[in-house]
Amino acid sequence: MASSSRARSRSPFSHRKPPSPFSSTSSTSSFVRNKLIPRTCSSSATSYLNSAGGYDSRSRTTSRSKSDSVYYDSRGYNASTPVAHAPEEIIGEPLETSRSGDSISVTIRFRPLNEREFQRGDEIAWYADGDKTVRNEYNPATAYAFDRVFGPHATSQEVYEIAARPVVQAAMEGVNGTVFAYGVTSSGKTHTMHGDQNAPGIIPLAIKDVFSIIQDTPGREFLLRVSYLEIYNEVINDLLDPTGQNLRVREDAQGTYVEGIKEEVVLSPGHVLSFIAAGEEHRHVGSNNFNLFSSRSHTIFTLMIESSAHGDEYDGVVFSQLEKYFSRINGLTWYCLCSLIQNLIDLAGSESSKTETTGLRRKEGSYINKSLLTLGTVIGKLSEGKASHVPYRDSKLTRLLQSSLSGHGHLICTVTPASSNMEETHNTLKFASRAKRVEIYASRNKIIDEKSLIKKYQKEISVLKEELDHLRQGMLIGVNHEELMTLRQKLEEGQVKMQSRLEEEEEAKAALMNRIQRLTKLILVSSKNSISGLSDVPSHQRIHSVGEDDKLDGQGADTLVIDSENQKDPLTSIAVLASDPSYELKHRRSSSGWNDELSPTSSTATESTQAGELISGTKLLADVWLHLYSGRGASFQGGMTSDQMDLLAEQVKVLAGEIAFSSSTLKRLLDQSANDPDSSKSQIQNLEREIQEKRRQMRALEQHIIESGEASISNASFVEMQQTVMKLMTQCNEKSFELEIKSADNRILQEQLQNKCSENEELQAKVTLLEQQLASLSGDKLSSSAHGISEEHADELRKKIQSQVEGKRFDCH
Numbered sequence: 039m040a041s042s043s044r045a046r047s048r049s050p051f052s053h054r055k056p057p058s059p060f061s062s063t064s065s066t067s068s069f070v071r072n073k074l075i076p077r078t079c080s081s082s083a084t085s086y087l088n089s090a091g092g093y094d095s096r097s098r099t100t101s102r103s104k105s106d107s108v109y110y111d112s113r114g115y116n117a118s119t120p121v122a123h124a125p126e127e128i129i130g131e132p133l134e135t136s137r138s139g140d141s142i143s144v145t146i147r148f149r150p151l152n153e154r155e156f157q158r159g160d161e162i163a164w165y166a167d168g169d170k171t172v173r174n175e176y177n178p179a180t181a182y183a184f185d186r187v188f189g190p191h192a193t194s195q196e197v198y199e200i201a202a203r204p205v206v207q208a209a210m211e212g213v214n215g216t217v218f219a220y221g222v223t224s225s226g227k228t229h230t231m232h233g234d235q236n237a238p239g240i241i242p243l244a245i246k247d248v249f250s251i252i253q254d255t256p257g258r259e260f261l262l263r264v265s266y267l268e269i270y271n272e273v274i275n276d277l278l279d280p281t282g283q284n285l286r287v288r289e290d291a292q293g294t295y296v297e298g299i300k301e302e303v304v305l306s307p308g309h310v311l312s313f314i315a316a317g318e319e320h321r322h323v324g325s326n327n328f329n330l331f332s333s334r335s336h337t338i339f340t341l342m343i344e345s346s347a348h349g350d351e352y353d354g355v356v357f358s359q360l361e362k363y364f365s366r367i368n369g370l371t372w373y374c375l376c377s378l379i380q381n382l383i384d385l386a387g388s389e390s391s392k393t394e395t396t397g398l399r400r401k402e403g404s405y406i407n408k409s410l411l412t413l414g415t416v417i418g419k420l421s422e423g424k425a426s427h428v429p430y431r432d433s434k435l436t437r438l439l440q441s442s443l444s445g446h447g448h449l450i451c452t453v454t455p456a457s458s459n460m461e462e463t464h465n466t467l468k469f470a471s472r473a474k475r476v477e478i479y480a481s482r483n484k485i486i487d488e489k490s491l492i493k494k495y496q497k498e499i500s501v502l503k504e505e506l507d508h509l510r511q512g513m514l515i516g517v518n519h520e521e522l523m524t525l526r527q528k529l530e531e532g533q534v535k536m537q538s539r540l541e542e543e544e545e546a547k548a549a550l551m552n553r554i555q556r557l558t559k560l561i562l563v564s565s566k567n568s569i570s571g572l573s574d575v576p577s578h579q580r581i582h583s584v585g586e587d588d589k590l591d592g593q594g595a596d597t598l599v600i601d602s603e604n605q606k607d608p609l610t611s612i613a614v615l616a617s618d619p620s621y622e623l624k625h626r627r628s629s630s631g632w633n634d635e636l637s638p639t640s641s642t643a644t645e646s647t648q649a650g651e652l653i654s655g656t657k658l659l660a661d662v663w664l665h666l667y668s669g670r671g672a673s674f675q676g677g678m679t680s681d682q683m684d685l686l687a688e689q690v691k692v693l694a695g696e697i698a699f700s701s702s703t704l705k706r707l708l709d710q711s712a713n714d715p716d717s718s719k720s721q722i723q724n725l726e727r728e729i730q731e732k733r734r735q736m737r738a739l740e741q742h743i744i745e746s747g748e749a750s751i752s753n754a755s756f757v758e759m760q761q762t763v764m765k766l767m768t769q770c771n772e773k774s775f776e777l778e779i780k781s782a783d784n785r786i787l788q789e790q791l792q793n794k795c796s797e798n799e800e801l802q803a804k805v806t807l808l809e810q811q812l813a814s815l816s817g818d819k820l821s822s823s824a825h826g827i828s829e830e831h832a833d834e835l836r837k838k839i840q841s842q843v844e845g846k847r848f849d850c851h
């Protein structure tokens with residue numbers, strides 16, 4: 039991967055006076071802007087920033103900053119202390135300032151000295167000399183150049199702009215990207231990547247950005263998925279699914295992947311954060327000598343971004359992965375890693391005594407060591423640029439990292455300036471220097487395989503739409519004349535088979551529509567989209583809110599004035615409702631305050647949407663809320679559509695995630711405040727209130743889901759009843775029609791019967807006459823002879839009359 043042909047430039051620090059005007063002999067240091075400035079041990083000469091931002095120049099008694107236990111000297115330093123060092127001290131380091139191709143960008147972030155370091159009299163050993171150089175205080179010639187160096191006052195937002203925003207932007211265009219936090223324990227990896235409520239880290243900022251970019255990209259549709267895993271003792275566990283333990287790494291044409299990892303489709307920034315919060319709950323964390331909440335595992339959070347153009351502009355699916363790798367290192371691990379670079383046995387031996395090396399921690403440490411050792415080897419090999427074997431397979435971390443090294447990569451190395459950690463910081467800088475030489479080849483991914491979910495969904499949607507069209511056509515023109523005749527005949531006969539077939543088709547159509555709506559709901563598009571997508575589906579159902587949380591939150595609690603425009607707008611109305619404390623259930627979907635707290639730069643991205651553009655998907659949600667809270671205290675009437683129910687259920691899930699996240703933050707704060715109860719009191723109270731509030735919201739939502747479920751059921755049974763009545767009425771009509779026909783038949787039959795009866799009577803009369811004739815013929819033989827009729831002739835007559843009698847009798851019957 040790496041090329042050996044690239045010339046390594048000599049250090050620009052060689053043989054020239056370094057920019058630092060301060061003496062390496064200073065015994066203590068302070069920070070000036072982004073620079074660590076040496077300072078004396080003299081208490082009178084030391085200035086600390088107190089919590090109100092002022093100076094306490096009286097003594098070394100430090101004032102705690104609001105958010106954590108670190109100390110700042112934000113404005114000045116004792117000018118008498120620094121002494122310019124002699125030029126001959128400059129020995130220079132191999133600084134890479136020119137690059138032949140793309141290589142991993144490396145950023146260094148200093149954290150301020152913390153309380154513990156101050157108390158034990160730590161000095162500033164390394165400092166940011168300008169925004170590209172890290173220099174050693176005691177030996178100013180020892181300096182390293184990087185893409186960017188941030189001093190202790192830099193905010194995570196500033197770090198994000200340089201280290202992560204370009205990666206996020208490229209990822210949105212289909213280029214794989216990785217942001218990688220690396221550093222010794224307690225150096226600030228979690229602070230940088232996660233941050234806290236007051237200073238959101240790179241992950242929440244990146245998530246926010248992703249949704250803003252979607253909003254600003256009309257004409258494309260996006261599907262986002264997340265996964266979150268940890269590598270603990272060389273075992274991969276799924277943080278989004280506690281049952282997913284000991285997962286295996288597999289390889290296919292596109293690189294390595296974790297088999298069976300749970301991937302969740304996400305719809306909003308709050309949604310993503312709720313998954314992270316849920317995942318954090320399952321992560322292995324433990325305390326060591328340096329950090330109460332030291333991470334005991336590497337965690338990898340992956341955001342998979344798929345996108346494709348709409349309709350005719352369909353250009354295949356662009357797919358990228360934005361991964362955040364957190365190298366969680368405890369002290370022991372770190373030294374072993376450094377030993378790879380420098381002196382394994384001595385460093386490991388001497389440093390391991392500093393760390394807790396008991397039982398479980400030692401075991402964890404050795405596993406982390408192994409993976410970081412391999413990482414060091416891999417980075418070393420790649421930086422050498424030789425075509426030698428790169429041992430990716432030697433650890434789970436490097437195996438999973440393998441494909442990421444072919445995309446945009448950014449390594450953020452967090453360091454402490456403290457003299458007690460001087461060697462560790464030096465080793466981090468060396469590692470970072472090596473990583474900077476790793477060349478990467480980023481290319482835009484175009485996915486044509488079946489794994490792409492967006493493609494799968496799109497295919498499914500088009501198949502379903504075709505089916506739906508056929509079904510519609512079949513209903514209108516597919517019924518031929520003969521069928522119509524049969525249908526009429528069958529209807530005439532009172533048989534409603536065809537009717538039920540039509541009903542079945544209607545049902546199938548409705549089910550298909552439903553499915554299409556469900557699938558399209560997962561695809562994110564900008565509300566600025568002018569290209570019509572799936573025309574069958576109403577836009578408000580098709581488009582899910584991008585950054586819906588942002589808008590809801592952004593307009594939430596602060597929106598106090600209701601103007602006429604706002605009143606027309608369901609979303610704003612909700613925001614206004616949400617701001618009204620008298621409402622039992624406030625709609626404030628802030629994810630543990632992230633959205634409220636996100637810095638101004640991230641909010642600019644969503645400003646335009648907040649200003650007035652409403653996303654139709656949000657309207658759907660808004661409809662639900664308005665539905666629920668139309669009118670003060672008005673109870674919810676009637677059932678909701680399944681889409682609305684789905685969204686409410688989604689809301690409940692998001693709230694549950696947010697509660698989990700807030701609870702873990704609360705736990706952390708409570709633990710932190712054990713020694714100093716006043717420090718985070720207000721934060722704790724706010725969090726407790728927030729959790730209570732969210733619980734109440736969740737309960738209310740659940741209640742409404744149940745109620746609307748019941749309402750739907752009763753609505754459903756009412757509809758069923760109506761249908762049954764209609765059916766019965768139709769049957770009744772048919773039966774009465776039948777009855778009419780039968781009555782008419784009956785009348786005819788009656789007439790016929792009457793005719794027959796009279797015929798019968800006539801016949802009876804004839805029979806009687808004939809019988810009389812017969813009797814006279816058979817009763818008096820003599821008289822026949824007397825009448826001159828022969829005996830034979832008389833018999834013949836008798837028989838004839840007899841048969842006529844029988845015939846007439848038969849006719850009568």
Ligand SMILES: Nc1ncnc2c1ncn2[C@@H]1O[C@H](COP(=O)(O)OP(=O)(O)OP(=O)(O)O)[C@@H](O)[C@H]1O
Nearest residue numbers: 106108149223224225226227228229329332333367
């Ligand atoms: N740049 C910074 N500014 C202010 N405080 C910071 C900064 N970086 C870190 N801290 C604070 O230092 C402490 C330790 O930081 P953090 O937990 O982020 O270290 P870590 O590198 O993740 O440690 P581990 O590897 O043990 O998990 C936290 O209290 C954090 O708030």
